[in-house]
Amino acid sequence: MKNYLILTLMIVVFLSVSTYAQQSLFGGEEIVSPEIHEDNSVTFRVNAPSAKEVKLSGEWMPAEGWSPGSAAMDKGENGIWSFTTKPLKPELYSYSFIIDGFKTTDPNNPFIVRDVASVMNIFIIGGKQADLYKVNDVPHGTVARRWYDSPSLDMARRLTIYTPPGYENSSEKYPVLYLLHGAGGDEEAWITLGRTAQIMDNLIAQGKANPMIVVMPNGNVIQNAAPGEGTDGFYKPQFMVPKTMDGTYEASFPDIMKFVESNYRVEADKSNRAIAGLSMGGFHSLHISRYYPDTFDYVGLFSAAILPNQDVTHEVYQNIDETLKRQMENDYALYWIGIGKTDFLYEAVKQYREKLDSMGMEYTYRESEGGHIWRNWRVYLSEFVPLLFK
CATH class of the missing domain: 2.60.40.10 (Immunoglobulins)
Structure with missing residues (x-):
């Protein structure tokens, strides 16, 4: 009798768990949305x-x-x-x-x-631009999350890296685009919100972009990885974390380049390097490219947060005009600026363009509708990438 009761209890438990599993599997609702x-x-x-x-x-x-x-x-x-x-x-x-x-x-x-x-x-x-954001029947690249050593920050850190279709079976060396996120983002932002892999796959398949490696680092120097992906565990992400725009990230950026150029088949010279970013990432791209003025031939500022806070004293932000002049004198292939007409950073970007104009520093300017939104940044990436490494 005792064994019979135990068997009955086991069957009841099994059926309950199975029913729950089936509900989880099929969602419990037959509603189409959207x-x-x-x-x-x-x-x-x-x-x-x-x-x-x-x-x-x-x-x-x-x-x-x-x-x-x-x-x-x-x-x-x-x-x-x-x-x-x-x-x-x-x-x-x-x-x-x-x-x-x-x-x-x-x-x-x-x-x-x-x-x-x-x-x-x-x-x-x-349709139109949005077809670049879809997974289409074209050759696909590989997206990986890699950990690299950053001696400058005294930690191992995580980045996302896209390698183009055929990379694994090739001996070819590729150019590199370093693509930087905005405030509140991390190494996940461009690959998820920005649809970088889909954009790259589709542009390469259409013959509009050269095959390239795209490196998407984490610009928050106090993190070793995105929230939930690093040693700090699960916590609520913040819009601005400490030390994001104080010069530390820009100064430590060679650690990322060293890892990429030591672990991937890349053309490690100025003409085969590009750097671009949105908002805070545009700020970082501006200052990394001028602080290391003979490193990148292609620079993209997407809705860039222009110029440092006046209270920041890091050497990265010293002698801005002089280092911009050095960057200009060292020559570059493309300096690309994009901003939305209703972006809250519009006036700051306008003032920065006036600075470049007064210096005689050439750039390509793209003004779009809308504000500080991913809809613009995906378009900017789609237009910037075909101009690289020509």
Whole structure:
């Protein structure tokens, strides 16, 4: 009798666990969200029968301060709230739901990205520029996370590196683009939010870009890796961490280059090196390229945070005009600046361009619609890369 009770209990436990596993496997809901229609309008749905108000917040909506706008969703008789947009232009979009004031992700869309500490769902409206962000039927490169030794920072650190299609089976040496993230980002930002691997695969397949290695380091010198990926464990990411713009990262940058040039088949000379970055990464790119003025032939400043805080005294930021002049005299192939018309850094970039103009330092300027957003930075990367290593 005792054995029978134990057997019965085991069966009950097994069935309960199996049922839970099946629910987890199949999601428990048969709701399609988002549903992209033929005219590129999109319907969003969420099951919230007890909610009093549900809103959809999407980055295509007019901004409310620093946040995307929102729109009220309609509640159906079955407790499912829905909202259908007007036709959207080709692009990669992010969105979230606000249920009775609580911001959350779409439980029916497993595709999410993290920007600093915010997690959002994504979807792509195909066509035009957005086709570069899709995984298409083309040869694919390899994305790896590597650890390198940084004697300057006295730690091992993590970076993300893209090698082009065919790298593993080739003996060829490749040029290198060092691609730097903005404040609040890390070595994950460009590969996830920026769609770097997809952009590179597609541009190379179309013959619009030369095959190259893309190195995406972590610019937060107090971290050895992105939150949750390093020895500090799981913690909430911050927008600005200490020492990000005090000269330490710029001074330590040769550690990254040494690792890449010692572990990958690269053309280790000025004409085969490029550096570019967004916002804080544009700040870093500006100062790394002028502090080491005979190192990079290609420089890209995407919505760059221009010039250091006046209270920062690190030697990296000394003699800016003189080192820019040295960079100009050493010659370079491309100095590329991009900024959105409504970017909060627009005036700072304008003043920096006036400085370059007064020095006679040549550059290529790209002004786009919109502000300080990934939508612009993906476009800038897509336009900058085809100009490299020609």
